[in-house]
Amino acid sequence: MMATNHPQSAAAATYFPLSQFLYREAALLDARDWDAWGKLFAPDGIYWVPATRGQTDSVNHVSLVNDNALLREIRLGRLKNEDTSSLQGMPNSSHLVSNIILVAIDATAGHYTLQSRFVVAQYASWGTRTFQGSYFHERVRDADGELKIALKRVDLVDVDGPQGDLLSIL
Amino acid sequence: MSTRRYSRQSSRAFFERTWIYIGHESQVPRAGDFFATRIGRHPVVLVRGDDGETRVFFNRCLHKGAQVVADGCGKATKALRCPYHGWIYGFDGALRSIPARAGYDGGIVRAGADDFALRQVAATGNYRGFIFARAAGNGPSLADWLGPLVGSLDNFVDRAPAGEVEVAGGVLRYEHACNWKFFVENTLDALHPMVVHQSAARAAREIAAARAPAAKTLEFELQALAPFVGSYTFYDNMGARVMCNGHADLGGAASIHSNYQEDPAYLGAMTGAYGEQRTREILALSRNNSLAYPSLMFKAPVQLIRVVRPLAVDRTLIETWHFRLKGAPDSMLARTLSYSTLVNSSAGMVGPDDHQIYRRLQSGLATSEVEWVEMSRYADAGEVSADGSVSVKGTSDAMFRGQFAAWRALMRAE
Numbered sequence: 175m176m177a178t179n180h181p182q183s184a185a186a187a188t189y190f191p192l193s194q195f196l197y198r199e200a201a202l203l204d205a206r207d208w209d210a211w212g213k214l215f216a217p218d219g220i221y222w223v224p225a226t227r228g229q230t231d232s233v234n235h236v237s238l239v240n241d242n243a244l245l246r247e248i249r250l251g252r253l254k255n256e257d258t259s260s261l262q263g264m265p266n267s268s269h270l271v272s273n274i275i276l277v278a279i280d281a282t283a284g285h286y287t288l289q290s291r292f293v294v295a296q297y298a299s300w301g302t303r304t305f306q307g308s309y310f311h312e313r314v315r316d317a318d319g320e321l322k323i324a325l326k327r328v329d330l331v332d333v334d335g336p337q338g339d340l341l342s343i344l
Numbered sequence: 345m346s347t348r349r350y351s352r353q354s355s356r357a358f359f360e361r362t363w364i365y366i367g368h369e370s371q372v373p374r375a376g377d378f379f380a381t382r383i384g385r386h387p388v389v390l391v392r393g394d395d396g397e398t399r400v401f402f403n404r405c406l407h408k409g410a411q412v413v414a415d416g417c418g419k420a421t422k423a424l425r426c427p428y429h430g431w432i433y434g435f436d437g438a439l440r441s442i443p444a445r446a447g448y449d450g451g452i453v454r455a456g457a458d459d460f461a462l463r464q465v466a467a468t469g470n471y472r473g474f475i476f477a478r479a480a481g482n483g484p485s486l487a488d489w490l491g492p493l494v495g496s497l498d499n500f501v502d503r504a505p506a507g508e509v510e511v512a513g514g515v516l517r518y519e520h521a522c523n524w525k526f527f528v529e530n531t532l533d534a535l536h537p538m539v540v541h542q543s544a545a546r547a548a549r550e551i552a553a554a555r556a557p558a559a560k561t562l563e564f565e566l567q568a569l570a571p572f573v574g575s576y577t578f579y580d581n582m583g584a585r586v587m588c589n590g591h592a593d594l595g596g597a598a599s600i601h602s603n604y605q606e607d608p609a610y611l612g613a614m615t616g617a618y619g620e621q622r623t624r625e626i627l628a629l630s631r632n633n634s635l636a637y638p639s640l641m642f643k644a645p646v647q648l649i650r651v652v653r654p655l656a657v658d659r660t661l662i663e664t665w666h667f668r669l670k671g672a673p674d675s676m677l678a679r680t681l682s683y684s685t686l687v688n689s690s691a692g693m694v695g696p697d698d699h700q701i702y703r704r705l706q707s708g709l710a711t712s713e714v715e716w717v718e719m720s721r722y723a724d725a726g727e728v729s730a731d732g733s734v735s736v737k738g739t740s741d742a743m744f745r746g747q748f749a750a751w752r753a754l755m756r757a758e
Contacts, residue, residue, distance in 0.1 A: 195583075223688070223691060225514055225515075225516060225685075226514055229514075230395075233678050233681070234512070234513060234674070234677060234678065234681070235513050236445065236513050236514045236515070236516055236664070236666060236684050236685055237685045237689070238516075238685070238689045238691040238692075239689065239691045239692075240682075240685050241683065242482070243385055244551065244563055244565060244566070245686070246550065246553060247547070248544060248548055248565070248569065251546075251547030251551075251692060252543045252544045252547055252693055255451075255542075255543035255546070255547070256696060257542055257543055257546075258543035259540050259543075259697040259700040259701055260696035260697045260699065260700040278518075286609055288528045288734040295548075296456045300521070300703060319358045334662065335517070336518065336661055337516075337517060337519065337690040337691075338519055338521075338690060339690055339696045339699060340689075340690050340691035340696075341696060342678060344401040
């Protein structure tokens with residue numbers, strides 16, 4: 175197709191499925207479809223919530239979350255366990271994703287990096303808390319017709335302040 | 345209850361009467377470096393002076409009372425300057441200069457006046473880099489107050505091949521909706537992990553079991569989580585130690601950390617520094633948690649501390665600080681940070697489950713119909729050592745009895 179040879183048009187053609195991908199991810203989390211959410215990641219994919227602003231290192235600096243496939247499996251196993259005490263308050267979430275920017279296209283490697291903003295409401299029996307900040311979905315790649323995330327980075331706007339329970343997956 | 349009575353008996357008032365952990369000397373390495381925190385309700389600041397000494401001041405300008413430096417770490421180049429009217433203090437606390445000083449001519453306000461120097465806390469002490477302060481009153485020296493607990497702090501530092509530790513890797517600040525006592529008690533409670541942390545530990549055990557038996561090394565996170573569902577016998581046999589002033593250790597002969605596969609490079613560095621026998625002694629002492637009651641919990645085998653800052657009767661800030669073992673390979677700090685992200689984070693797989701229990705305690709104890717809690721387990725079953733510490737089983741309630749005895753003694757003292 176002629177149009178996709180033009181970089182602007184290529185971006186436009188990829189923007190729709192990529193933005194839909196972010197919305198679908200949000201919907202899976204709100205539906206508590208943990209296994210389907212886990213499968214959005216590449217086998218070596220990471221879900222990362224840094225513990226300070228501008229953090230670049232997840233090895234020599236502590237994080238709020240730094241889940242590889244193994245830790246994702248444990249986290250999701252825990253979410254599915256009815257005896258988990260912090261989940262007795264029946265946490266529920268609503269993920270809103272907006273301001274999506276396609277910040278990088280690596281045509282050679284065939285992957286994309288997306289920046290967006292989020293508002294996540296987390297309800298538990300003791301109250302509702304709202305988390306806000308930026309998502310970076312890095313090196314999102316089409317693998318046999320399914321998009322897979324290499325790194326999902328979550329920057330909380332209030333990360334440098336004291337944190338309350340973060341029970342939801344952001 | 346009158347406001348005055350509440351004030352005297354409040355959680356934070358208790359912290360104002362005893363030795364409180366402030367910070368580690370590695371947080372203020374050079375003159376002008378400061379770390380501002382709290383002792384109960386008092387804002388305080390640890391400052392490194394030009395003379396190399398560390399001092400702890402009430403963080404309050406002697407003019408109108410503004411907090412002089414903001415909370416947290418910072419560095420002043422020449423002096424500490426109040427952000428309100430610009431009064432300037434030296435790193436030793438002395439009032440150096442006042443803007444528009446002509447207006448004070450002939451009065452009591454002048455540079456160098458003792459009454460207008462930053463007020464120091466009643467006492468400070470440094471044990472192998474860990475700096476404590478007591479806001480007010482008389483009391484024992486830091487060494488006398490710590491008593492036999494210094495052995496546990498020694499083990500924290502001795503695990504560094506170079507014999508020194510330093511703060512590294514950032515801090516976690518986790519606000520808890522509960523009284524500080526629940527957190528402190530729980531760090532030494534060996535009857536809860538198999539119940540409260542069953543969900544994460546069981547998931548980890550199932551994954552570990554599914555690994556091919558040929559897998560000789562398990563990922564650190566699996567090694568870390570699995571022991572949380574250890575048996576009651578395992579926790580009993582690790583032992584505990586109850587000491588003066590509410591201090592205690594859980595674990596010693598073993599701990600949830602004692603079966604970690606150590607990095608051979610670390611063992612090599614330790615052996616090179618201490619020799620084989622001393623290295624074995626240092627690493628054989630494995631404690632889940634040691635408590636310098638009421639403000640400092642430390643985990644020597646994973647090089648991290650939890651610091652307790654009561655905010656209100658039902659709000660407590662828990663800070664987790666991490667340490668680099670000087671002379672050890674980088675893998676040791678990385679392991680500490682992995683552990684903390686997994687366990688101590690507000691988004692972790694262990695801490696939020698504990699926090700939920702503290703909420704239940706805060707709520708359940710609101711009823712006045714039952715006026716006691718039960719803590720008789722292994723009553724009077726302990727072995728007293730020459731240093732006055734009492735060795736008990738790991739699931740004993742003796743640690744809690746010790747905490748409340750210390751609390752009562754201090755709150756009754758005038």
